[in-house]
Amino acid sequence: MAARKILTVAEIAAADRRAIEAGTPGIELMERAGAAVAEAIAERFSQRSVCVLCGPGNNGGDGYVVARLLKARGWPVEVRALAAPQSADAKAAAARWDGGLTAWEAPLEARLYVDAMFGAGLARPLSGDAATMATLLAAHPESVVAVDVPSGLPGDSGDPHGPVVVAALTVTFHAKKPAHVLQPGHELCGEVVVADIGLAEAHSDLTENGPEAWLVRFPWPKPNSHKHARGRLVVVSGEAWNTGAARLSARAGLRMGAGLVTLLSPSEALSVNATHLEAVMLKGFDTEAELEQAAADVDAAIIGPAAGVTENTLVNVLALARTGAALVIDADAITVFRDDPEELFSVLDVDDVLTPHPGEFDRLFPGLLKESPDRIAAARRAAQQADAIVLLKGGDTVIAAPDGRACVNTNGSPWLATAGSGDVLAGFIGSLIAQGMESFEAACAAAWIHAEAAELHGPGLIAEDLPGLAPTILRRLYEGRLG
Numbered sequence: 151m152a153a154r155k156i157l158t159v160a161e162i163a164a165a166d167r168r169a170i171e172a173g174t175p176g177i178e179l180m181e182r183a184g185a186a187v188a189e190a191i192a193e194r195f196s197q198r199s200v201c202v203l204c205g206p207g208n209n210g211g212d213g214y215v216v217a218r219l220l221k222a223r224g225w226p227v228e229v230r231a232l233a234a235p236q237s238a239d240a241k242a243a244a245a246r247w248d249g250g251l252t253a254w255e256a257p258l259e260a261r262l263y264v265d266a267m268f269g270a271g272l273a274r275p276l277s278g279d280a281a282t283m284a285t286l287l288a289a290h291p292e293s294v295v296a297v298d299v300p301s302g303l304p305g306d307s308g309d310p311h312g313p314v315v316v317a318a319l320t321v322t323f324h325a326k327k328p329a330h331v332l333q334p335g336h337e338l339c340g341e342v343v344v345a346d347i348g349l350a351e352a353h354s355d356l357t358e359n360g361p362e363a364w365l366v367r368f369p370w371p372k373p374n375s376h377k378h379a380r381g382r383l384v385v386v387s388g389e390a391w392n393t394g395a396a397r398l399s400a401r402a403g404l405r406m407g408a409g410l411v412t413l414l415s416p417s418e419a420l421s422v423n424a425t426h427l428e429a430v431m432l433k434g435f436d437t438e439a440e441l442e443q444a445a446a447d448v449d450a451a452i453i454g455p456a457a458g459v460t461e462n463t464l465v466n467v468l469a470l471a472r473t474g475a476a477l478v479i480d481a482d483a484i485t486v487f488r489d490d491p492e493e494l495f496s497v498l499d500v501d502d503v504l505t506p507h508p509g510e511f512d513r514l515f516p517g518l519l520k521e522s523p524d525r526i527a528a529a530r531r532a533a534q535q536a537d538a539i540v541l542l543k544g545g546d547t548v549i550a551a552p553d554g555r556a557c558v559n560t561n562g563s564p565w566l567a568t569a570g571s572g573d574v575l576a577g578f579i580g581s582l583i584a585q586g587m588e589s590f591e592a593a594c595a596a597a598w599i600h601a602e603a604a605e606l607h608g609p610g611l612i613a614e615d616l617p618g619l620a621p622t623i624l625r626r627l628y629e630g631r632l633g
């Protein structure tokens with residue numbers, strides 16, 4: 151299965167234009183779009199009274215088609231027009247609707263509402279009658295189906311700057327837009343159905359995260375695999391009072407399949423680490439030179455979880471960067487470079503992964519999140535600036551590579567909002583890289599598995615649970631690997 155592409159508003163408009171130039175009339179695309187919405191509604195709702203709210207553009211045009219097709223199926227349908235149709239296709243679709251119009255302000259008594267006011271290209275916040283309607287509908291999101299996007303949601307950012315419709319189901323066309331995957335848009339859309347309306351494939355560097363993007367390259371062990379061949383991973387421990395986070399990463403790394411995982415511990419923390427380790431191995435170091443030596447032959451190294459915002463952490467990162475290991479740089483190992491991010495960037499390359507939460511991101515890339523149109527753009531610019539993979543954490547984690555690839559994680563689980571879950575994620579990423587997966591794909595796969603594991607557990611999740619939940623998700627992936 152191919153990765154699920156996400157197209158911007160400009161890209162979808164271009165695909166639309168190409169289809170029309172190639173001989174499919176716009177009204178035919180509108181008929182297909184409306185038919186897909188009517189079909190999705192009939193599949194999910196029993197027959198009931200429907201009110202279709204049509205805007206002046208092509209989104210409204212789709213609405214007139216939905217109204218006609220649901221009426222033809224015997225559903226009681228009323229249509230309300232926010233303004234007269236403006237485009238030729240919308241006028242044609244409206245002309246095919248023979249059921250008359252209900253006044254916009256009449257009491258709302260239908261059991262289902264189809265929001266066809268505005269599409270993804272919304273140029274300015276909803277105002278007037280449209281804004282009032284969005285506010286009224288927001289009281290009954292379970293009865294609202296949005297065409298393309300909930301009206302008021304700009305397609306490229308997913309961040310409404312005014313009143314917005316909240317839907318239980320959104321039917322969009324050809325591909326998702328950023329608004330369907332980025333928060334809060336993702337939440338406002340409800341279930342998202344992507345309907346095929348016969349447009350040609352379009353190129354996109356932006357995808358929605360999921361196994362179809364990386365499962366064929368997942369590093370399963372082979373019959374002749376041995377532990378050294380399955381990837382050597384090291385994790386740098388913090389000082390004696392701060393060792394748990396690195397152990398969480400190490401355990402997660404082992405669960406994700408790395409053959410050998412070693413905790414590299416400051417000597418003074420060796421005994422506390424030793425008390426808590428079994429399959430994870432332990433090695434001490436006292437100086438940056440000893441750390442460099444200990445990591446000389448490893449495939450991947452993780453530094454940051456409870457490492458301490460200290461000069462030692464800074465020099466330890468630089469020491470690891472002198473080895474051939476791919477680096478996963480998290481937490482304190484990010485923060486420690488806040489006064490001179492360039493010093494960090496100068497030692498990174500595309501094998502390395504930075505895993506900041508938004509606060510840490512702002513320390514390395516001051517102002518970038520705020521001044522970017524959305525999180526995808528921010529993560530992409532950061533990856534280019536750092537010349538490394540950047541995984542920007544959140545409910546809608548974004549992973550970006552310096553070459554422009556970006557991936558949005560949509561299975562994010564709020565149960566992950568618990569101390570230490572990021573340490574586990576770092577362990578998962580480092581482990582997959584150590585096993586030979588390309589770093590961008592490793593970060594995507596790790597983020598997806600991490601969220602699936604959290605969802606599997608649900609309430610009461612603590613970070614310690616996550617490594618032990620990974621095998622259930624891995625088994626599902628393993629059994630589906632040929633599918």
Ligand SMILES: NC(=O)C1=CN([C@@H]2O[C@H](COP(=O)(O)OP(=O)(O)OC[C@H]3O[C@@H](n4cnc5c(N)ncnc54)[C@H](OP(=O)(O)O)[C@@H]3O)[C@@H](O)[C@H]2O)[C@@H](O)CC1
Nearest residue numbers: 166179180183207208209268269270273274275276298323
């Ligand atoms: N391939 C596909 O994807 C296909 C897509 N299709 C459908 O087309 C839809 C996109 O259609 P669209 O471009 O006509 O946009 P849409 O939002 O209906 O209307 C724009 C109009 O609204 C106005 N306007 C804008 N903002 C406003 C505001 N806040 N308050 C008030 N007015 C506002 C704006 O006016 P202007 O800014 O020009 O003054 C303009 O007149 C898409 O969502 C999908 O449903 C299918 O039919 C076929 C294949």
Ligand SMILES: Nc1ncnc2c1ncn2[C@@H]1O[C@H](COP(=O)(O)OP(=O)(O)O)[C@@H](O)[C@H]1O
Nearest residue numbers: 543544545562563564566567569570571572573
């Ligand atoms: N509300 C949420 N929804 C989905 N994922 C979340 C949410 N809150 C946090 N996460 C995820 O949980 C992890 C938290 O990581 P981090 O902030 O580094 O925590 P810690 O440093 O305590 O390990 C990240 O993977 C993040 O994407």
Ligand SMILES: [K+]
Nearest residue numbers: 265268299301
């Ligand atoms: K809409």
